[in-house]
Amino acid sequence: KPINSQFELMPPPYSLSSLEPYMSRQTLEYHWGRHHRSYVENLNMQVTGTELDGMSLEEIIIASYNKGNVLPAFNNAAQVWNHDFFWQSMKPGGGGRPSGVLMELIERDFGSFDVMLRELKLATSTQFGSGWGWLAYKANRLEVGNALNPRPSEKDNKLIVARTPNAVNPLVWDYSHAYYLDYENRQADYVQIFMDKLVSWETVSARLEIAMTRAAERAREEEKQREEDEDDMLDSEAVEMYLDSDNDDSEPE
Amino acid sequence: KASKVLSFYGLTTPPYDIDALEPHMSQRTLEVHWGKYHRDYVDGLNKQLENSPLYGHTMEELVKITYNNGNPLPEFNNAAQVWNHDFFWESMQPDGGKMPWGGLLQQIEKDFGSFDKFKEEFVEAALTLFGSGWVWLVLKKKEKRLTVIKTSNAVSPLVWGDIPILALDMWEHAYYQDYKDDRVKYVNTFMNHLVSWHAATVRMARAESFVNLGEPKIPVA
Numbered sequence: 299k300p301i302n303s304q305f306e307l308m309p310p311p312y313s314l315s316s317l318e319p320y321m322s323r324q325t326l327e328y329h330w331g332r333h334h335r336s337y338v339e340n341l342n343m344q345v346t347g348t349e350l351d352g353m354s355l356e357e358i359i360i361a362s363y364n365k366g367n368v369l370p371a372f373n374n375a376a377q378v379w380n381h382d383f384f385w386q387s388m389k390p391g392g393g394g395r396p397s398g399v400l401m402e403l404i405e406r407d408f409g410s411f412d413v414m415l416r417e418l419k420l421a422t423s424t425q426f427g428s429g430w431g432w433l434a435y436k437a438n439r440l441e442v443g444n445a446l447n448p449r450p451s452e453k454d455n456k457l458i459v460a461r462t463p464n465a466v467n468p469l470v471w472d473y474s475h476a477y478y479l480d481y482e483n484r485q486a487d488y489v490q491i492f493m494d495k496l497v498s499w500e501t502v503s504a505r506l507e508i509a510m511t512r513a514a515e516r517a518r519e520e521e522k523q524r525e526e527d528e529d530d531m532l533d534s535e536a537v538e539m540y541l542d543s544d545n546d547d548s549e550p551e
Numbered sequence: 552k553a554s555k556v557l558s559f560y561g562l563t564t565p566p567y568d569i570d571a572l573e574p575h576m577s578q579r580t581l582e583v584h585w586g587k588y589h590r591d592y593v594d595g596l597n598k599q600l601e602n603s604p605l606y607g608h609t610m611e612e613l614v615k616i617t618y619n620n621g622n623p624l625p626e627f628n629n630a631a632q633v634w635n636h637d638f639f640w641e642s643m644q645p646d647g648g649k650m651p652w653g654g655l656l657q658q659i660e661k662d663f664g665s666f667d668k669f670k671e672e673f674v675e676a677a678l679t680l681f682g683s684g685w686v687w688l689v690l691k692k693k694e695k696r697l698t699v700i701k702t703s704n705a706v707s708p709l710v711w712g713d714i715p716i717l718a719l720d721m722w723e724h725a726y727y728q729d730y731k732d733d734r735v736k737y738v739n740t741f742m743n744h745l746v747s748w749h750a751a752t753v754r755m756a757r758a759e760s761f762v763n764l765g766e767p768k769i770p771v772a
Contacts, residue, residue: 332732373681426628427683427704428723464682478727483587 305345305355305378307338310385317390320495325479334381341374355379376465380430389498396499400506407456414459415493421461422489429463431489433502435509455513457506559597560610560633562590565640572645575744580728588724589636596629610634611709618710631705635685638707639718644747651748655716655755658764662697670742672699673719677738680721688717688751690758714758716751 310330315323341358345351350358350371359379362372395411396404408414414433422431436458477488565585570578600606605613605626614634617627650666651659663669669688676699677686684703691698692712700708701721708715719741720726726737 328731336732429682478723479731482583482728483591483724 304342305338307335308382308385310388312388312390317388317496320480320491321388321477322480325477328479330381330385334378337374337377337381341371341378344371344374373465380465386501387498388492388496389501391495392498393493393495394499396503398503399510400499400503403457403506407458414457417459418493419486419489421459423486425461425463427463429461429466432460432462434458434460435506435513559600560593562593563637563640565643567643567645572643572745575729575740576643577729580725583728584720584724585636585640589633592629592632592636596626596633599626599629610637614707614709618706621710628705631707631710634709635705635707635718635720638715639685639720641750642717642719642747643741643745644749647745647747648743649748651751653752654759655748655752658697658755669697669699674735674738674742676701677719677721678734683722686719686721687713687715689713689715690755690762692762695762695764714754714761716754716758717746 307330310326314326314330317326345353345358348371350361353361355375355378358371358375362369362375364372395401401411404411404414408417418431418433425431434457436456477485481488481491562585565581569581569585572581603626605616605624608616610630610633613626613630617624617630619627650656656666659666659669663672673686673688680686680701682703684701685707686699686701687708689698689700689708690696690713692714697716698713700713702708719738721734726734730737730740
């Protein structure tokens, strides 16, 4: 009997009307109840019976991104993940200012909270077509295929602002269906309200902590790997030297 | 006293009243889609061209030049969206829909099998477009046939030398006010009540002077 791992539509961590008046119940009904739902349903149809069946959502996203040559399931899988993440990025009575490590990093990496805000607004207003704006913690990785960056730069291990087209994700604006019913073409108002009234800095802080821990763990593992590789290299060099000296011995003096 | 006179691209008005497509496309949609989005593209383009050597081209030339063989210049998005929207407004008319006729219908039947097959293909293309973009009926110059294609964001078939006959805007700002996520209804309403086969016929007639669609019939005597 084949195992069908079916994804489910995860509800937002608040009631549909609790973001009123900044994001209306009607917007949530459509954006969560219909758009998000159809990404989930289509993903389930696409995945069933394929090699992606049984993988976690993150695994499907990475496998179907296929290093840039995206497979059909990518758009739906990534949009499901992006929307889960987006709903959790907000809360009733959100907004205000972050605190703790998050605020320290924002001030360290952007200069000030207001500069970060300006960059986020710029990133989203210059996103042409559908897409997302993100606040992301950049580890020491290349943007392509999550490869290790051989040339670490000062942009590593810090907070950055990014924007991505369509379903691509590296966190927090959406298609016009996220704001059209409430804001029509006033995208700038939507972004401002999101920052002032909706964003959940608690969630963002918690994610940052996880991201930093993960990045540090990865760095430690890679350091260990490098040391082992170097040891291996030293070992093999030693063998060669031994052979060389062997040869030396056989050479006439 | 005499100030510098600058002439820029203007916002072209749709060839019908702003409420003339009701109830299929509401006045509010036109107010926002034409009056705000389309205007923003025009304003954005004029601002970019203020001190640019690109200023002075026709819009069609500008779209092709700024596409820059697939490495678009910063002006491309605005230029192409201005052209696409002008073309889109003119692809519709009050009391549109129904059937094409004459040479255009014959060519559709030749290239798609039947008018219904063409409709099916057009609707399918619209529903499978991911993200923002456009669906087109174009005359392919080299292949000498009508084809349905879809493009992402601002991209227009002009950039490949194809001749557009019809365009349908599949950006959410085109239909969200009236249809929300019901794209099936939006696309079918476009087909059944809005598309202007008059405009398509005129465009096809013009296209035929660039593309030989069959054995030439040389007049005798």
